[in-house]
Amino acid sequence: MEANQALNNDLICAIATPPGQGGVGIVRLSGKGAGEVAAQLCAKPLQSRTAVYTDFFDAQELLDNGLALWFPGPNSFTGEDVVELQGHGGPVIQHRILNALCQRGARLARPGEFSERAFMNGKLDLAQAEAVADLIASSSIAASKAALNTLKGAFSEMISAIALDIANMRVRVEAAIDFPEEDIEILQEAKVAEDIARTVTALEAILEQANQGRLINSGISVALIGQPNVGKSSLLNALAGEEAAIVTNIPGTTRDLLKIDLVIGGLPIRLVDTAGLRESSDEVEKIGIARAIAQAAEADLTLYVAAADTLEEGLASSELVGNIELIQESDSQPNNILLVVNKSDLGAMRNLPKDIASVSVSAKTGEGLDLLKKAIQESVGFGQENVPFAARQRHIQIIKDTLVKVNAAAQALTQNQGAEFVAEELYIAHQRLGEITGTVTPDDLLGKIFSEFCIGK
Ligand SMILES: Nc1nc2c(ncn2[C@@H]2O[C@H](COP(=O)(O)OP(=O)(O)OP(=O)(O)O)[C@@H](O)[C@H]2O)c(=O)[nH]1
Ligand SMILES: [Mg+2]
Numbered sequence: 001m002e003a004n005q006a007l008n009n010d011l012i013c014a015i016a017t018p019p020g021q022g023g024v025g026i027v028r029l030s031g032k033g034a035g036e037v038a039a040q041l042c043a044k045p046l047q048s049r050t051a052v053y054t055d056f057f058d059a060q061e062l063l064d065n066g067l068a069l070w071f072p073g074p075n076s077f078t079g080e081d082v083v084e085l086q087g088h089g090g091p092v093i094q095h096r097i098l099n100a101l102c103q104r105g106a107r108l109a110r111p112g113e114f115s116e117r118a119f120m121n122g123k124l125d126l127a128q129a130e131a132v133a134d135l136i137a138s139s140s141i142a143a144s145k146a147a148l149n150t151l152k153g154a155f156s157e158m159i160s161a162i163a164l165d166i167a168n169m170r171v172r173v174e175a176a177i178d179f180p181e182e183d184i185e186i187l188q189e190a191k192v193a194e195d196i197a198r199t200v201t202a203l204e205a206i207l208e209q210a211n212q213g214r215l216i217n218s219g220i221s222v223a224l225i226g227q228p229n230v231g232k233s234s235l236l237n238a239l240a241g242e243e244a245a246i247v248t249n250i251p252g253t254t255r256d257l258l259k260i261d262l263v264i265g266g267l268p269i270r271l272v273d274t275a276g277l278r279e280s281s282d283e284v285e286k287i288g289i290a291r292a293i294a295q296a297a298e299a300d301l302t303l304y305v306a307a308a309d310t311l312e313e314g315l316a317s318s319e320l321v322g323n324i325e326l327i328q329e330s331d332s333q334p335n336n337i338l339l340v341v342n343k344s345d346l347g348a349m350r351n352l353p354k355d356i357a358s359v360s361v362s363a364k365t366g367e368g369l370d371l372l373k374k375a376i377q378e379s380v381g382f383g384q385e386n387v388p389f390a391a392r393q394r395h396i397q398i399i400k401d402t403l404v405k406v407n408a409a410a411q412a413l414t415q416n417q418g419a420e421f422v423a424e425e426l427y428i429a430h431q432r433l434g435e436i437t438g439t440v441t442p443d444d445l446l447g448k449i450f451s452e453f454c455i456g457k
Helices: 001-006 032-041 090-103 113-120 124-135 141-151 153-175 183-189 192-218 233-241 284-298 316-331 368-381 395-414 417-438 443-451
Strands: 012-015 022-030 051-057 062-071 080-088 220-226 258-264 267-273 301-307 336-340 358-360
Touching: 012 090, 012 113, 022 032, 022 090, 022 113, 032 051, 032 062, 032 080, 032 090, 032 336, 032 443, 062 090, 080 183, 113 124, 113 443, 124 141, 124 153, 124 284, 124 417, 124 443, 141 153, 153 183, 153 192, 153 417, 183 192, 183 417, 192 233, 220 233, 220 284, 220 316, 233 258, 233 267, 233 301, 233 336, 233 368, 258 368, 258 395, 284 316, 301 316, 301 368, 316 336, 336 368, 358 368, 395 417
Parallel strands: 220 267, 220 301, 301 336, 336 358
Antiparallel strands: 012 022, 022 080, 051 062, 062 080, 258 267
C-alpha cells in the first residue's frame, strides 16, 4: 500500500459539480503541490482553510472569478493537499480551468479517484468509501439516511467489533496449538466455544440488517406476474400514477418487460410488468413469458396478480396454484410472493390458496392500493423503522462466507479436531471479514469498486 501511495499522490483534477449550467461550478484538485498550482492560477497566495475571493487565470488571460479553498493535507477529504476552485457553473468556463490546471502539471482524475485516495490514506474505510457513491446515487430519503449512516461508520463499527472478537479468539486458539497434548482442555478453559457461538449470533444479526441495507441501497425489485388480462399493467399504472404501460381488454397485451422506478413508503422500488402467463404458440409471446418467469425468480418480491371475477371458477384457482408453484420452484427466495387479487370492484376474493398472503385491490377504483403498498413494504421486511445502514451485495456475500467459516470452526471444536483446525477456519473467517472495510483487499477489487464512482468523487 505504501508503494501505491507514493505512486498515486500526483496531482489530479476534476469538475466536482454535475455537468451543465449552474450558479456555481467546482473544480477539485488533489495531490502534491495542489496549493502551489492553485496559487499560480489565482495569481495570489491562498490561505489554509479560508475562502479566498480571487480571479482565475491561465497563462494568457482571465478565465473566471470566484472562491478558492485550500485544505493542506492531511486534513482534507483525500488526506492530500486539496484545493476547491468555485467558479461559475458553465461547462466552457470549467473546462478552461481544468485545462489551465493540466498545463501546470495536473492530470484529469479517473472516476472515484478522490475517494480511492481517501481510502488509501486512511480517511475512509472501504465500506465508507462505497457509501459515498451510494449516498450520491440514493433515490429515496430512507436510502440516503442509510447510506449516510454507513458513511459515518455505523456498519464498519459493527463489522470491526466482530473482527476484533474473531482476532481475540484466534489469539487464544493459536496459543493452544503450542500444547498439542492439552489443546482441547485449553480451548475449553478459554471458553472459545461460547465466544464462537456469540460471534455466529452477531454475524446472523448483521446479515439480516445488511440484507435490509442492500435492499434499500440498490432498490427493491418487484415483479408483477399472472395470467393474461388480470390487470398487471393496470396495477403498474395505478402504483406509478401514470399511464406507463399499455392496457387493453385483449389477453396477451404485454409482451416484454416494462420497468418503472418509484418510491413506496420511502423505499426505492423497481416495479416490473411482465407478459401474462399462458400456453402460447406465438414466438414473441413465448419469449415474453419466459422473461416473466425469469424476472419473478430474480425479483426481491413477486406480486402474483389474479382477477377476483375469474377466481370464482375452480379451474382458474387451480391454474393459479400451479403457476405460483412454478414461480416458487424457480425462485431463490421462494417465500417472497404476495397474491394480489385485482378487480375487487367485480367480485370478492374466493377459492384462494391458504398458505400465501393476499391483498384485495382494484386498479380501476384505487380501492386497496394503500394496503397493497403496505403489504409490499412488509413483505420485504420493512416496517416504519429506519434501516440502520446501507450495504451492498458484496458485503452480504462476505458475511455469509464468514459465517460458514466460523461455523466450521465451531464444528472443528465440537469434533475435537485439534486447535490448528479451529485456528485455520478462524483465520480464513477473519481475512474474509476484513474485505468489507478493506483491511484485506485484493487489488482488482479496489479497481472495480472505485471505477463505479462518478468523476470528481
Ligand atoms: N373492472 C376492472 N377492470 C380492470 C381492473 N384492472 C384492469 N382491468 C381491466 O382488465 C383488462 C386487462 O387489463 P391489463 O392491465 O391490460 O391486464 P394485464 O394483466 O396486463 O394483461 P396482459 O398484458 O394481457 O397479460 C383491461 O380491460 C382493464 O381495463 C380492475 O381493477 N377492475
Ligand atoms: Mg399487461
